[in-house]
Amino acid sequence: MYNQFLLSTSMAERLYYTIAADLPLIDYHNHLSVKDLAEDRMYKNISEAWLLNDPYKHRAMRICGIDENLITGNASDREKFNAWCEIYPKLIGNPLYDWSRLELKKIFKIQTPICKNNSELIWSEANEMLQTKAFSSLRIYNRFSIKYAAPCASILDNLSAFFSIQSLAPSLRGDDLITPSPSFIKKLSALTGIEINDLESFQSAVIHRLNAFQEANCRFSDHALDNGFRYQKDDGRSDERFKRMLSDEVLSVSDKIQLSSALLRFLAGQYAQRNWTMQLHIGAQRYTSTKLRNAAGGAGGFACIGNSVNIESLVQMLDDIELGREGLPRIILYTLNPSDNAMFSVLSGSFRGVMQGPAWWWCDHLQGMREMLDIFSSYSVLGTFVGMTTDSRSLFSLSRHDYFRRMLCGWIGQKSELGEFPNDFEILCELVRAICYENANRLIE
Numbered sequence: 001m002y003n004q005f006l007l008s009t010s011m012a013e014r015l016y017y018t019i020a021a022d023l024p025l026i027d028y029h030n031h032l033s034v035k036d037l038a039e040d041r042m043y044k045n046i047s048e049a050w051l052l053n054d055p056y057k058h059r060a061m062r063i064c065g066i067d068e069n070l071i072t073g074n075a076s077d078r079e080k081f082n083a084w085c086e087i088y089p090k091l092i093g094n095p096l097y098d099w100s101r102l103e104l105k106k107i108f109k110i111q112t113p114i115c116k117n118n119s120e121l122i123w124s125e126a127n128e129m130l131q132t133k134a135f136s137s138l139r140i141y142n143r144f145s146i147k148y149a150a151p152c153a154s155i156l157d158n159l160s161a162f163f164s165i166q167s168l169a170p171s172l173r174g175d176d177l178i179t180p181s182p183s184f185i186k187k188l189s190a191l192t193g194i195e196i197n198d199l200e201s202f203q204s205a206v207i208h209r210l211n212a213f214q215e216a217n218c219r220f221s222d223h224a225l226d227n228g229f230r231y232q233k234d235d236g237r238s239d240e241r242f243k244r245m246l247s248d249e250v251l252s253v254s255d256k257i258q259l260s261s262a263l264l265r266f267l268a269g270q271y272a273q274r275n276w277t278m279q280l281h282i283g284a285q286r287y288t289s290t291k292l293r294n295a296a297g298g299a300g301g302f303a304c305i306g307n308s309v310n311i312e313s314l315v316q317m318l319d320d321i322e323l324g325r326e327g328l329p330r331i332i333l334y335t336l337n338p339s340d341n342a343m344f345s346v347l348s349g350s351f352r353g354v355m356q357g358p359a360w361w362w363c364d365h366l367q368g369m370r371e372m373l374d375i376f377s378s379y380s381v382l383g384t385f386v387g388m389t390t391d392s393r394s395l396f397s398l399s400r401h402d403y404f405r406r407m408l409c410g411w412i413g414q415k416s417e418l419g420e421f422p423n424d425f426e427i428l429c430e431l432v433r434a435i436c437y438e439n440a441n442r443l444i445e
Contacts, residue, residue, distance in 0.1 A: 005098075005406055006366075006403075006406035006407050006409075006410040007406060007409060007410050007413065008410055008413065008414065009410070009413035009414060009416070009417050010413075011412070011413040011416045011417065011423070011425070011428070012409045012410045012412065012413025012414070013409075013413075014425060015409040015412060015413060015425075015428055015429065015432050016405060016406060016409040016410075018429070019409075019429050019432045019433055019436075020405040020406075020408065020409050020432050020433075020436050021402070021405065022145070023405075023433065023436050023437040024145050024146065024147035024437060025144050025145060025146045025147065025149070025398065025401050026146075026147055026148045026149075026387075026389075026437065026440040026441055026443075026444065027146065027148070027149040027150065027388075027389050027390055027398065027401070028148070028150050028171065028219075028220050028277070028279075028386075028389050028440060028443065028444075029150060029152070029171055029220065029222060029279055029389045029390075029391050030149060030150065030151055030152070030171075030389065030390045030391060030392055030393075030397075031151060031152050031299075031391070031392060031393040032141075032149065032151040032392075032393065032395060033053070033137075033151075033393070033395075034151050034153070034161045034162060034168065034170075035161060036137045036395075037137055037138050037141055037161075037165055037168065038161035038164045038165065040136045040137060040138040040139075041136065041137040041138075042130070042131075042133075042136050042137075043130050043135075043137070044077065044130075045077050045078070045081075045123070045126075045127050045130065046081060046122070046123060046126035046127055046130065047077035047078065047080050047081040047084075048077055049130060049395070049396070050081075050103070050126075050394070050396055051080055051081065051084055053393040053394050053395075054392070054393065054394040054396075054397070055296075055299060055301025055302075055393070056096055056099075056301060056392075057084060057096060057100075058071045058072060058296065058301045059301040059302065060087065060091060060094065060096050061083060061084060061087055062292075062302075064087040064090055066083050066087060068292075068295055068296075070083040071083070071296075072295060072296045073295070078123065081119060081123055082116070082119050085114055085115055085116055085118065085119035085122070086115075086116040086119075088100065088114040088115060089114075089115050094365070095364065095365035095366065095403075098403060099397070099399065099400060099403060100114060101114070102399045102400075102402060102403055103396040103397075103399045104122070104126075106143075106399045106402065107135075107140060107143070107396060107399070108125070108126050108129055108135075110122060110125055110126060112125070137395060138165070140395055140396075141395060141398070144398045144399075144401070146167045146398070147167060147441070147444075148167055148169065148219075148444050149167055149168055149169075150168075150169050150170065150171035150218075150219070150220050151168070151170065151171065152170070152171050152172075152173035152222060153170035153171065153172065153173060153213075154173055154176060155172060155174070155176065155177060155188065155206065155209045155210075155213075156176075156184075156187055156188060156191060156209075157170070159212060159213065159216045162216045162217070163216065169216055169217035169218055169219065170213055170216050170218045171218065171219075171220040171221065171222055171279075172210070172213055172218055172220070172221040172222065172276075173221075173222050174221050174222065174223045174267060175223060175224050177206060177263060177267060178223060178260040178263045178264055178267070179256070179260055180202070180242075180245070180263075181245075182245070182246055182247075182248055185202065185246060188202075188205050188206075188209070189205060191205075191209070192205040192208045192209060194208060196246075197243075197246070198239055198242065198243055199238055199239040199242040199243075199262075200239070202242065203266060206266075206267075206270070207270065210270055210274065214274055218276065219275075219276055219277060219443060219444045220276060220277050220278075220279060220443070221267070221271055221276055221277075221278050221279065222278075222279040222280075222281065223264070223267075223278070223279070223280055223281070224281045224284065224286075225280055225281065225282045225283075226282075226283070226284050226285070226286055226306065227283055227284060227285040227286075227306025227307055228306070228307070229282060229283075229309065229310060229313060229314075230257050230310060230313050231257070231261050231264075231310075231313035231314070231316055231317040232254070232257050232258050232261050233261070233316065233320060234261070234262060234265070234320070235258065237258070238258065238259055238262035241255050241258060241259045242259060245259065261317065264317065264321075265317075265320060265321055265324060268321040268324070268326070268328070268329055268331075269321070269324055269325060269326035270326075271329040272326040272327055272328060272329040273326055275329075276329055276330075277329065277330040277331070277332060277443050278329045278330070278331045278332070279331075279332045279334065279357065280331060280332070280333050280334065281334045281336070281360065282309050282314070282333065282334060282335050282336065282340070283305065283306045283307070283308075283309055283335050283336035283337045283340065284303050284304075284305075284306055284336050284361070285303060285304045285305065285306040286298070286303045287303075288302050288303060288304055289302050299393070303361075304362075305336050305337050305362055306336060306337060307337065308337050308339050308340055308343075309335065309337070309340050309343070311343055314333075314347075315347075315350075318331070318347070318350075318351050318354060319351075322351060328351060328352065328353050328354065329353065330353040330354075330355070330443065331351075331353060331354045331355070332355055332356070332357040332386065333347065333354065333355070333356050333357060334356075334357040334358075334360040335356075335360065335363075336360055336361055336362060336363065338359075338363055338368065338371065338372075341356070341371070341372055341375040341376070342375050342379050344356040345375055345376045345378075345379035345380040346379050346380070348380045348381070348384070349380065355380075355384065355385075355386060356372075356376060356380065356385075357386065357389075358372070358385075358386070358387065358388050358389060358404075359371075359372040360391065361391065364391075364400075366407055369404065369407055369408075370407070370411055373385070373408075373411060382431065382435075383430075383431055383434050383435075384434075384439060385434075385435050385439065386435075386439045386440050386443070387404070387435045387436055387437070387439060387440050388400070388401050388404035388405075388436075389440075404436075405432075405436055408432065408435060408436065409432060412428055412431065412432065416428065
């Protein structure tokens with residue numbers, strides 16, 4: 001992998017090597033294992049470190065016809081690694097082709113072409129390094145000059161591990177808060193010592209835990225508003241619905257939407273009080289193959305892109321929250337359906353503090369990121385863009401910040417060369433610095 005990767009103009013090279021390459025990382029949404037980092041886990045081998053927690057790679061292997069036993073099943077780590085190396089040359093054009101090369105180079109300085117014939121060499125070379133403390137999970141993490149990383153945590157999670165690493169803080173994953181169940185509420189009650197028998201006592205228990213997250217330096221929450229998301233205005237019957245749910249009554253679809261809408265309004269107000277940023281991931285169709293869900297679990301990498309968002313519901317929710325007592329928190333909107341990019345970009349001018357997030361999940365590749373930036377710069381203000389976050393379970397995916405920064409500098413450099421952007425290094429420096437670091441940094445100050 002050459003030094004000019006994605007940097008096709010002299011301006012792009014200058015922006016990347018002078019500004020972007022060495023800026024600290026702020027990864028405001030990911031799924032890294034806090035336990036692994038706090039315990040400074042040593043990986044047994046490259047397969048365990050590189051493939052086990054990466055559903056992107058799992059998905060590519062399925063597309064290439066690899067048996068599930070060699071992906072998430074009982075095959076040995078070596079067999080799984082060999083299967084990955086075998087299909088890798090087919091991935092040209094897929095972001096995994098570049099991400100994988102970048103990961104090996106950045107972490108191990110391995111530039112051997114990934115293929116079936118080289119699997120033995122890469123396996124041996126990487127594993128030799130992984131046996132040394134220099135390649136423990138925490139030391140790999142520390143190679144990335146991270147200022148702030150925010151792995152997702154449930155409201156029920158023990159947060160003690162976050163205090164052991166200065167740059168690590170929880171991001172509240174709030175899906176179970178907007179679709180609560182009796183079993184979840186029982187656990188929350190036991191954790192907080194608050195008897196929960198109505199909506200008010202539930203909110204008190206939630207506030208108790210939000211305070212604990214605040215003490216752990218939490219500055220972000222996250223909610224998945226999946227395909228088919230609907231919002232309904234308050235009709236004054238939320239407490240009644242909550243009590244019915246608590247008594248194990250099966251609520252109608254309409255009642256579920258009403259209750260989740262009420263809880264989103266409540267939580268948004270709490271986040272605004274605490275100066276948190278509320279992230280809304282919109283549009284995933286998470287239920288596809290029952291067979292794969294049973295084999296690989298709920299996060300197995302088999303979700304797909306859903307329909308375009310119901311913009312009326314989204315705008316009504318934002319409007320109701322804005323008119324509430326606490327007003328809108330800062331909100332980052334992610335869309336999995338690229339047809340929503342223009343809608344989300346425009347909303348940054350409709351509601352103060354609402355911004356579009358980076359290209360997400362299946363859109364997190366060169367085409368998706370460039371398309372998103374083209375649209376965002378046309379419909380919103382490019383200098384306000386909050387930059388990259390990995391949304392990944394793999395520690396190695398932190399390398400994708402470098403991928404994004406190269407892409408960004410390459411994109412800006414090309415625009416400058418074509419005369420679409422100014423050919424002024426100082427002006428473009430400020431733009432790159434803002435997108436790669438400063439705008440995200442403001443969210444944690």
